[in-house]
Amino acid sequence: MxxxxxxxxxVSPxxxxxxxxWNAAINGINGIGPIKSFDASNNRSRIAGEVKDFDPKSLLSNKQIEQTDRFTQLAVYAANQAIIDAGGLDHxxxxxxAVSLxxxxxxxxxxxxxxxRRxxxxxIPPFTVPRTMANSAAAWIATIHELKGANLTCSTACSSGGNAxxxxxxxxxxxxxxxxxxxxAEACVLPLTISGFEALYALSTGFNDNAQHASRPFAKGRDGFVMGEGAAILVLEKEDTAIRRGASIYAQLAGYGxxxxxxxxxxPDIDGQVAAMTAAIQDAGITPDSIDYINAHATSTPLGDVIETKAIRQLFGKHAENIIISATKSMIGHTIGxxxxxxxxxAIQSLRTGMVHPTINLEEADPECDLNYAPNTAFAKTLNTALCNAFGFGGNNVSLVFSKPNV
Amino acid sequence: MNTENIEAKVIEFIASKVEEVDASTITAESEFEALGLDSMDRVQLLFDAEETFGVTFKDDEVKSFHCVKDIIDYISNHQPVSSAKN
Structure with missing residues (x-):
């Protein structure tokens, strides 16, 4: 099937x-800047990839806004687009x-x-709990669009969206x-959350006055990730019914590991990352040499980018050098879930357009990061199959395989 | 601020919160149920009223609230409205 x-x-920075x-990504537009949503002057990391000019009133009533957290508002905004893009789900x-967020x-x-406040x-606001709960966004998407099947939420830290x-x-x-x-969906450019990641020494702190260069996956001098926020939603369905109802098919989701x-x-752990990528490739019924492009997890932490590079080398061997890799986080920061x-x-847009967006801020690569990361300018290549990686706290490793609809 | 002013302010506040109802029809006697406010809506409304008028509703007293006048009376009796935020 x-x-x-x-x-x-x-919705993204x-x-x-x-x-x-996609136009911004192809052109290497940088979405990182000083934090605007709160006074971050007491934080060591004072920069983020924030969604600008987002007005929840464009999609929700005042009452709905009072009952929703920003992460839900972003999720609903992206879901509305995706469902309209799919031509509705009335079929x-x-x-x-179902919903899986x-x-x-x-x-x-x-x-x-x-x-x-407490x-x-x-x-405290009476909707504190229903706004905070992780399944709030999935529930609101279901309510607005009458999605009455399973309603699941996955929380595996930075790999949540991949698992979902x-x-x-x-x-x-x-x-x-x-x-x-x-x-x-994620919206945690917040004082406590930023401080929590600071306490782990996970965030970039050396580029507060040079925000545009802070998120620099695979580059020399990187010093941690930059917090980001946003949401992205896909509509998935079976190919035969999608064809029957006349839907536009963007890609096949061929494998998950x-x-x-x-x-x-x-x-991070090389073996876990190799295991996830291997499982996704096997699940897709293909071999590693079929992978043309990897949208890397690549958060810009000193250790993480090296481990992912080594995992790709270990799994793909010589073919690793033929694969184009790029890091979306170089432009928007780390949007966690x-x-x-x-x-x-x-990854899907790369398959559709034959263009790979660049990894920006990659003037000079870390010697231990020695693959083709599409540095600084977009890369044109016919692609058939792409892998998307996501690795999260808790030791979670997730890989997804997308291929062109006709592959 | 006198009671009439408090009444006008509270009705204006309620009108801003009840989008489905024609604001010109809201009076002190309007009952929450008629305004389409379910139990959760009422809790949210009272929370917002605390923020707007600088009062703190006591849980055991708000249980009997059923119309706009109950809020007007409470604010009149409990708080110098000079501290109201709008």
């Missing part, structure tokens, strides 16, 4: 539609329309603001749904 992508939607995002019975932190903006003995898309694939293959709205390091909560969904849209 072939599962295909028939709708896409996105470099664009709030697929076309806007399917409401109970056969990923978020690492859920409604943490609400959590942080309500916690601050600690000052002030009353994989769970959507599994649901369709198992016959438990006819259409799945899937992806990831996941593996846990079961070794360390936050340190949304990152794999955004990376999936980049």
């Amino acid at each position: 072939r599962i295909v992508v028939t709708g896409m939607g996105i 470099i664009g709030s539609s697929v076309d806007e995002f 399917y019975e409401p109970r056969r329309r 990923g978020s690492g932190m859920g409604g943490f903006a609400t959590f942080e603001s309500s916690a601050e 600690l000052k003995n002030r009353s 898309i994989g769970m959507g694939l599994d649901m369709l293959r198992a016959g438990k749904a006819d259409a799945v709205v899937t992806g990831g 996941c593996a846990c390091d079961a070794a360390h909560l936050v340190a 949304a990152s794999a969904a955004i990376g999936s849209i980049a």
